Amino acid sequence: MNNLNKELHLTNRPVDMPTLEDFRIVEKSISELKENEVLVKTLYLSVDPYMRGRMSDAKSYIEPFQLNEKISGGAVGEVIESNSDNFKQGDIVAGMLGWSEYNVVNGHALNKINPELAPVTTSLGILGMPGLTAYFGLLDIGQPKEGETVVISGAAGAVGSIVGQIAKIKGAYVVGIAGSDDKTDYLMNELNFDKAINYKTTPNMKEALQEACPNGVDVYFENVGGEISDAVFTMLNKFARICVCGAISTYNLPSNEDIGPRIQRTLIKSSVLMKGFVVNDYAERWSEGIKQIAQWLNEGKLTYEETITEGFENIPDAFLGLFKGSNLGKQLVKIAEPTYAKL
Amino acid sequence: MNNLNKELHLTNRPVDMPTLEDFRIVEKSISELKENEVLVKTLYLSVDPYMRGRMSDAKSYIEPFQLNEKISGGAVGEVIESNSDNFKQGDIVAGMLGWSEYNVVNGHALNKINPELAPVTTSLGILGMPGLTAYFGLLDIGQPKEGETVVISGAAGAVGSIVGQIAKIKGAYVVGIAGSDDKTDYLMNELNFDKAINYKTTPNMKEALQEACPNGVDVYFENVGGEISDAVFTMLNKFARICVCGAISTYNLPSNEDIGPRIQRTLIKSSVLMKGFVVNDYAERWSEGIKQIAQWLNEGKLTYEETITEGFENIPDAFLGLFKGSNLGKQLVKIAEPTYAKL
Missing domain, CATH: 3.90.180.10 (Medium-chain alcohol dehydrogenases, catalytic domain)
Structure with a gap:
């Protein structure tokens, strides 16, 4: 060599x-x-x-x-x-x-x-960092309950696609936001999401969310940030939880250009919890996560x-x-x- | 009559x-x-x-x-x-x-x-809504530990002044932000805060906070919103907690004019928890709160x-x-x- x-x-x-x-x-x-x-x-x-x-x-x-x-x-x-x-x-x-x-x-x-x-x-992927990120972010912060509405941005990505499937396992009503019809088709047809929104072709995100989430939003798994999330924040139910995993739409902006509605009044209005996290925060529980994800994978409850x-x-x-x-x-x-x- | x-x-x-x-x-x-x-x-x-x-x-x-x-x-x-x-x-x-x-x-x-x-x-006041707001917001969401830094905006108000005193009881290092020298004098001399900042006369809030909080910020009790809070958000330590109680500086703005840096990247960077609340969220525990506040009042640990x-x-x-x-x-x-x- x-x-x-x-x-x-x-x-x-x-x-x-x-x-x-x-x-x-x-x-x-x-x-x-x-x-x-x-x-x-x-x-x-x-x-x-x-x-x-x-x-x-x-x-x-x-x-x-x-x-x-x-x-x-x-x-x-x-x-x-x-x-x-x-x-x-x-x-x-x-x-x-x-x-x-x-x-x-x-x-x-x-x-x-x-x-x-x-x-x-x-x-x-699913048995590594993205899988664990989805698992702990959704279950530790989001804590979706049966029948609650879970909205995911970046829903067809490595993390979002697993978040949605775990939310379905927990009995939630799952709405994914993604950036192409191929992706929304994938969410609906392969992952059995309840609704999927193509933000690139949707003229009005607020209206699309209102239609897709007739009962409001209980859990928002945040991967993208920016205006898409601003729209989701108008839909939060009392005691909603926001799992702040990523903000990819803003990563190429200098931080002083990531400007939008401040969140405080929204959080007060509905007593909302918003929590940022990285997968390393859960390092002591990774083996628990891997074991559960592998089991769901073997049972055919998860795909990737x-x-x-x-x-x-x-x-x-x-x-x-x-x-x-x-x-x-x-x-x-x-x-x-x-x-x-x-x- | x-x-x-x-x-x-x-x-x-x-x-x-x-x-x-x-x-x-x-x-x-x-x-x-x-x-x-x-x-x-x-x-x-x-x-x-x-x-x-x-x-x-x-x-x-x-x-x-x-x-x-x-x-x-x-x-x-x-x-x-x-x-x-x-x-x-x-x-x-x-x-x-x-x-x-x-x-x-x-x-x-x-x-x-x-x-x-x-x-x-x-x-x-102290034995009513403002006292309970301070008690539950700080202790349930903020959970200050001994030696941690707690920053309070609106610190000389009905809620903030009680928050700071409870934080001192818990052994925290307490920094208050208020809008006059009379108020900062009150915080320092009557309530024994560790530092107090008059935001109206401080030319640079970020620098003032850096000087007042050499160990960063672990708990931020939010009463005012706006640019003061934007500055505090640059100081948050890993796993900081933000108790979102009020945003009085923005209440007279239409919501589409309360614009500032979006919070997501800040929350991710330091795995921060941010939680909105109103005192009614704790209605089932009010008697616990009143009892504890009354005890501290009788012991001379709280004043108002x-x-x-x-x-x-x-x-x-x-x-x-x-x-x-x-x-x-x-x-x-x-x-x-x-x-x-x-x-």
């Missing part, structure tokens, strides 16, 4: 929508393995909206990416060489990996995956969709596509086939 | 700041007492910021006032005549009464007050201030003064001395 290795670097901190020019592919040599280290070949990379936040250097819940260093994120790979007793050649692993074809990683930072239990990509872009050079495209709504379900990038393992 | 009685009517629904022209004093005759009814002479009326909401006809948690009918609110009165077995002449009572010199009320809508336990006005305006014709002035920050502590209007009771 060639000792050179492609890495994807961030070269600028975008102030609004990132462009391909903010990224650069760099060839670097792979370092020698030290004790406990493992050489991992990247198979699948996850691109996620939260990474946009790490491209700015504002203080947040997670450190900014360094300029002219490789970006990193959730990934699935194959062990090529191992100096760790816990891993051997051909093992499939998941962890936070650099955006490069190969990574040298301490074994402690990797989790072994059994490819016979589920497709390995699910560890980046993946959008897989192929090729290392297409990572920026796949990432930028998140902000255009190009993905249905979880957006992944397939980097390579495994060398030793069979998937 | 003359059978004519002054009533204060709302004659217009104000769209921005109400004016004296939105109110009118009308003379009406007092109706005959039916079974269980009581004739109550008004002694003290409470004027409260939430009443501004009832002057508009927008859907809210409480019904709008009717035009050309008397306004109503919390009040203390004296029983003049009684057809109820529960009340006799000279009893002091509290309840929701019309803004008139006398009211005929069903006995079930009145609570008897023992004037020997505490000044009767406290049933409209009242601003008392005299005269029926000055009710609108006292109400409008709330929006100018004229009051220190609870704003009341004294309507009359009792006829039979001694206070």
